[in-house]
Amino acid sequence: MDIASSTSAATAAATSSNSGKTAIASDFETFLRMMTTQLKNQDPMNPIDSADYAVQLATFSSVEQQAKTNSLLEAMGAQFGLMGMAQMAGWVGHEARAAAPVWISGDPVSLAPNPAFGADSAVLVVRDFEGNLVNRVNIPASADPLEWEPVDQLDAPLAEGTYTFQLESYAGEDLLATTDVESYARIVEVRGGAAGATVVLEGGIEVPVAAVTAIRG
Template sequence: MTTSAITTATTSAAPPSSAKPLISSDFDTFLKMLTAQMQNQDPLNPIDSTDYATQLATFSGVEQQARTNELLASLGGQMAVLGMSQLAGWVGQEARAEAPVWMDGDPVTMQLSPAIGADSAVLVVRDSSGALVSREDVPVEAGLYDWLGGDAAGDPLPDGAYSLSLESFSGETLLGEAPIESYARIIEARNGPAGAMLVLEGGIEVLSSKITALRVPEALDG
């Protein structure tokens, strides 16, 4: 299994030196309109000077808000870069989250959490199209469990992404079905529209905020 480098995208908060700031352009337009308004006012009914002051104050407020928004956008970009640098240490580790798993023959470690009162539990496996491919009895005790990736007949499943869920039973009564958290190696971290995104083995993506645990892979432990 390979590990990709972290992908980061940084953008400059300042506009190109050759481009005129939008707020300055708007202010020039405002001054031209104000001058035209003064030149074309009715001499018998001139505009009150307080109206000019009000217009200037209003534009000044808009200008300050625009500058504040620019600063906030710049700060947001800097915070995103900082978040990516903090995620640098995550690449290569195994993350636990509710996400599809990639089966390529290696066992997948998951966290079983049966419903309270359950006396049996069944692991439900569906392929990428949502078709049921396996139902497997698993321990009813909460804890880690290694799924070997077998189909209903016990034969190895083809390599691919699979969705896992856990059905909890009390006797013959289904208490509920819930997604399962599983471990997978992080191979990449990058920024996305919704925040920092982690790419797991098989190209499976999950938001960093959805990660509930991290661990060093057994092969690297010690």
């Protein structure tokens, strides 16, 4: 778990809350000074109606309470986020399944293909980090997990690096769909951020938590 990110989130929430309180106090003091000045300089022959002051005070009080409520909700949201990070820290060391690039270093790759409905054949398309085609492999048109040995079209082992996988689903000779293939990779870190939590997979590949469809030990 990224402790620094968690601490930063809590600090930011506290700073935001404190800043809100300081701003409210400053505005309230300004409001009182303006009201005092208004009282001192009003026309004795045409004094301001006390009801107007009551309305002004009530309005400011309402705004003040709303600002405090917003600050409280922000702090609560940050705390809930930290609770989620603490729970997700248990994912580290497990494998996440997601449609994301895969770091290949010689070991078999665990794939979870999902052929289109009606497909009777499928082709696994493998590309390197720059998008160059490195292999096309005929695989069963099945959603069963697949352990694939990372080799190129000449059956030579792929160089260490990041690769992407897509699946072409066919009905006869007709291409039904081309979809990204989900794969399993070990989680090395869980991070929090403004855009939400992410898991860091082997090879430094970052995946939003929302994109993770399964976790296994």
